[in-house]
Amino acid sequence: MVIMTEVFAYINGINICYKKYGKGYPVILVSGFSGTKEGWIAQIGALSERFNVITFDNRSSGKSDHPNEPITMQMFANDLKGLMDFLQIDGAHLIGQSLGGMIIQQFTLNYPKYVNKLVLMNTTYSAKWIHDILIKQTSENLNKSNGPPEEAFWELSKFLYHQKFRRQMKANPKKKFFNLFSVEDLIKIDNDKRVSAQDLINQAHSLLDFNSFSRLNKIKNPVLLIASSNDVLIPLSFMKEMNEVIPNSILKIIDKAGHMVNLSNAPEVNKTILEFLNK
Numbered sequence: 001m002v003i004m005t006e007v008f009a010y011i012n013g014i015n016i017c018y019k020k021y022g023k024g025y026p027v028i029l030v031s032g033f034s035g036t037k038e039g040w041i042a043q044i045g046a047l048s049e050r051f052n053v054i055t056f057d058n059r060s061s062g063k064s065d066h067p068n069e070p071i072t073m074q075m076f077a078n079d080l081k082g083l084m085d086f087l088q089i090d091g092a093h094l095i096g097q098s099l100g101g102m103i104i105q106q107f108t109l110n111y112p113k114y115v116n117k118l119v120l121m122n123t124t125y126s127a128k129w130i131h132d133i134l135i136k137q138t139s140e141n142l143n144k145s146n147g148p149p150e151e152a153f154w155e156l157s158k159f160l161y162h163q164k165f166r167r168q169m170k171a172n173p174k175k176k177f178f179n180l181f182s183v184e185d186l187i188k189i190d191n192d193k194r195v196s197a198q199d200l201i202n203q204a205h206s207l208l209d210f211n212s213f214s215r216l217n218k219i220k221n222p223v224l225l226i227a228s229s230n231d232v233l234i235p236l237s238f239m240k241e242m243n244e245v246i247p248n249s250i251l252k253i254i255d256k257a258g259h260m261v262n263l264s265n266a267p268e269v270n271k272t273i274l275e276f277l278n279k
Helices: 044-048 073-086 099-110 128-143 149-160 163-171 183-191 197-207 213-218 236-245 266-278
Strands: 007-011 014-021 026-030 052-056 092-097 115-121 223-228 249-254
Touching (some): 007 073, 014 073, 026 044, 026 073, 026 099, 044 052, 073 099, 073 197, 099 115, 115 266, 128 197, 149 163, 149 183, 213 236, 223 236, 223 266, 236 249, 249 266
Parallel strands (some): 026 052, 115 223
8 A cells, every 4th residue: 555644735725634545546535524534544445455545634624724714515625626626636436424425415516527436424415403413512522622532532432333333442442443443543533633612613614504405316426325224413314315316326224333334334334335436
């Protein structure tokens, strides 16, 4: 696996931090709410064996700039377009989890010629209803960040992982799940996000005016929807509805999984994605 060190692209008046792995056709991974490029720890290795994988920190997350202004979904999409232009990429497969899935929906509707295949993971077509919940949960989590980072991780994990996987993680925080990551690795990733309460408010603003449902039938690209049976943040019903209206879409439901299915069920998720991209 060829690894490039962290680099920055000046885009839309801010610096975006990104990394590249492997060689081949571009695959761009777009993170969820407050997430960073390190959150794709379980996908990078598998995907970079066949593709040129690009990960980046959204604005107001990680090592990208954190301008103090409300963010819209269009701004997130424009940052992705700016990064592709910076890297001289005129076509790519896009994979987005949660908020990242909303960003790539917006991107595809605006810039369809730049998109080949889409993977939408545990996401939705409208999230205004979740705005206040996210602010409350993540802000409370930040308030605990002055204490042991483990405490904040385990509190948030109630909403992100299926109880079966949480039990496995608690039983052995040092265990390398699937030889990819340990709980200690995930705690470090969370601790390095560099997000403030204001960053969370600014990011969550993007959820208030986003509703793609009436436009989903315009997405003609091949689309893989990956959903979890037990996602308490974004119910499975949303992804079933998306599957019904996106013309060229298939739905894969992962049983006994929560919101962060890309971590808890990494081998199954990676296999599903690779089969879809390699068709």
